[in-house]
Amino acid sequence: MSVSDTDQPDFDAYIATAHALAERAGAVILPHFRAGTAVDHKGGGAFDPVTAADRDAEMAIRQLIAETYPSHGIVGEEFGNERADADYCWIIDPIDGTRPFIMGQPLWGTLIGLTAHGAPLLGMMDQPYTKERFWSGETESYFARDGKTQTIQVRPCPSMSEAMLASSTPDMFTGANERPYARLAEAVRLRRFGGDCYNYCLLAMGQIDLVVETDLKPFDILPLVPIIERAGGVVSTWEGGDPRHGGRVIAAGDPRLHAAAMEMLSG
Structure with a gap:
């Protein structure tokens, strides 16, 4: 009906x-x-x-x-x-x-x-x-597995030297994107490739501090935006714009880390 x-x-x-x-x-x-x-x-x-x-x-x-x-x-x-x-x-x-x-x-x-x-x-x-599911409520974000549901939150990480960075593939970072990303990757504690949408959800869960990607389409990122934001995170384009249309996207659990990473990527 x-x-x-x-x-x-x-x-x-x-x-x-x-x-x-x-x-x-x-x-x-x-x-x-x-x-x-x-x-x-x-x-x-x-x-x-x-x-x-x-x-x-x-x-x-x-x-x-x-x-x-x-x-x-x-x-x-x-x-x-x-x-x-x-x-x-x-x-x-x-x-x-x-x-x-x-x-x-x-x-x-x-x-x-x-x-x-x-x-x-x-x-x-x-x-x-x-059997894992992440979703946004009206004001919070949630994770469920095996019938058990819990509220999730990002974790604080003000220092780039302590940050865990995830990206889906190094193939994203060629041409004009290569040097800014390399600069960021050298500054973090750990960088890992692979994960796609999982990375953004793990960021909302407080397991990852930064996710940086390029060439995203709206359907790659828009469903993830409310999950990240209602868990306390920040997501934008590299330039600080609206991420819902895709392109070059940066997500961070800590607003201070987001600002620092955005500066490195645009510098």
Whole structure:
């Protein structure tokens, strides 16, 4: 049964829908994981993989959104935009981290976000294989595993020399991005590659201090923004702008660290 906009569902109704979307996507994705699923290349110079799990999960998500909120918009990685200018718009990436997915690494997740009049209202990252889920409430962020839910918060880290930095791949940092990133990487205590959406959630959980990336699309980052911010973190572009449109993004658990890292990346 669909829910019309005149019913004005509250935040709890929207987050319940996000949980339902995650459950449906996970049921579609899991049979493909570590199962020798065929991998296609979307095209272009760099390898850009996609699988039936990506496509089928996004279709399942889109179907449930259409059934529940037919007037809402959808922005998705695999099948483009529908009514992207709607008052409420779902931002979805069925498998953020297709590369680790096809390699059998559980460092991927389903991203589900909802904007209200263009502003991020809620976000969720679901990892069905490890049975972990991160999401934003109205004022806090949460983590659940094995039926147990806890509030999560970023950790303080004012010093760059104590910071743990994560990025998905060194391939992001070429050309004009290479020297600023190298300068930052030399200043931190530890740098690790790999992780995709997982890194941002671990930052919100207080396990990582900095996540720095480039070339992100809206569906790569927008669902993660409310999770980070409501856990006490900061996320912006390298220049300090709005991260919801993607591009070069920096997230930090400590505002002081965010400011210092942003200065290093722009200097």
